[in-house]
Amino acid sequence: KGQHRLANEIEHIVQEHLKYVHEDVNHGWDLIHQDGEMKVYRREVEENGIVIDPMKMFHTIKGVTGHEMCRYFYEYQYRMEWETTLDSTKIIEVLDPDTVIFHQMHKRVWPSAQRDNCFWSHIRCIAKSEEDQPIWLVVNHTIPHPLAPIKPPQVRLVANVALICETVINEPPLNPKDIKRENIQCRLTYVAFVNPGGWVPGAALRSVAKREYPRFLKHFSNYVIEQTRDKPILF
Numbered sequence: 501k502g503q504h505r506l507a508n509e510i511e512h513i514v515q516e517h518l519k520y521v522h523e524d525v526n527h528g529w530d531l532i533h534q535d536g537e538m539k540v541y542r543r544e545v546e547e548n549g550i551v552i553d554p555m556k557m558f559h560t561i562k563g564v565t566g567h568e569m570c571r572y573f574y575e576y577q578y579r580m581e582w583e584t585t586l587d588s589t590k591i592i593e594v595l596d597p598d599t600v601i602f603h604q605m606h607k608r609v610w611p612s613a614q615r616d617n618c619f620w621s622h623i624r625c626i627a628k629s630e631e632d633q634p635i636w637l638v639v640n641h642t643i644p645h646p647l648a649p650i651k652p653p654q655v656r657l658v659a660n661v662a663l664i665c666e667t668v669i670n671e672p673p674l675n676p677k678d679i680k681r682e683n684i685q686c687r688l689t690y691v692a693f694v695n696p697g698g699w700v701p702g703a704a705l706r707s708v709a710k711r712e713y714p715r716f717l718k719h720f721s722n723y724v725i726e727q728t729r730d731k732p733i734l735f
């Protein structure tokens with residue numbers, strides 16, 4: 501398999517996320533929002549007076565697979581259909597079919613300056629045991645890039661985000677071909693380490709994050725449910 505220039509960095513970041521995905525959120529994380537199956541946790545962290553609170557969300561979505569959730573989260577062509585916080589998105593480099601570099605302009609969130617984000621995005625399937633469904637994940641991680649120069653007054657985000665999904669099949673029928681969408685669900689973990697890149701009033705950022713993260717996950721989940729409703733199941 502061709503090793504591109506980011507292969508080692510990506511391997512390291514992916515392994516880090518896999519190490520912490522099962523971390524116990526009862527120590528040091530505050531449950532700040534719950535909506536049905538969705539639970540949103542936050543740790544309050546500041547670095548040089550800038551709020552960089554890690555966010556962690558858990559959700560169970562009926563009728564879709566982890567591969568479908570990750571595919572719609574990763575693929576460029578769907579990005580503007582579910583991402584409501586963006587003015588633009590662009591692929592500036594393709595390293596392989598599962599690894600691309602995006603440059604995105606976020607909508608301005610008052611009172612802060614407009615943010616942009618340049619990040620590698622990698623999708624991967626991790627086989628578990630024979631009988632278990634594989635884990636699918638997408639990691640988005642900031643990286644500098646010559647084709648995405650920082651242009652003040654825009655502020656460059658520093659973000660390390662992972663969407664890690666398991667597929668659960670309830671009462672698996674003898675023949676896997678008979679599996680229906682009502683028999684499947686996706687259990688996902690979403691973690692986001694976002695440094696806004698420049699000063700934002702802490703209280704404002706915390707209220708934006710508290711509102712936006714659950715909204716994003718609910719909107720994105722509903723989008724994937726709608727997109728996959730009448731399509732064959734993608735395991």
Ligand SMILES: O=S(=O)(CCO)c1ccc(-c2ccc(C3CCCC3)c([C@@H]3C[C@@H]3c3ccccn3)c2)cc1
Binds near residue numbers: 583585615617659
């Ligand atoms: O999952 S991703 O990789 C999807 C990539 O398309 C991703 C998601 C979210 C962000 C993000 C970018 C900017 C901001 C703030 C910082 C100052 C002003 C805006 C925030 C804050 C937390 C609030 C927020 C949370 C969710 C959605 C939008 N807004 C988050 C970046 C990447």
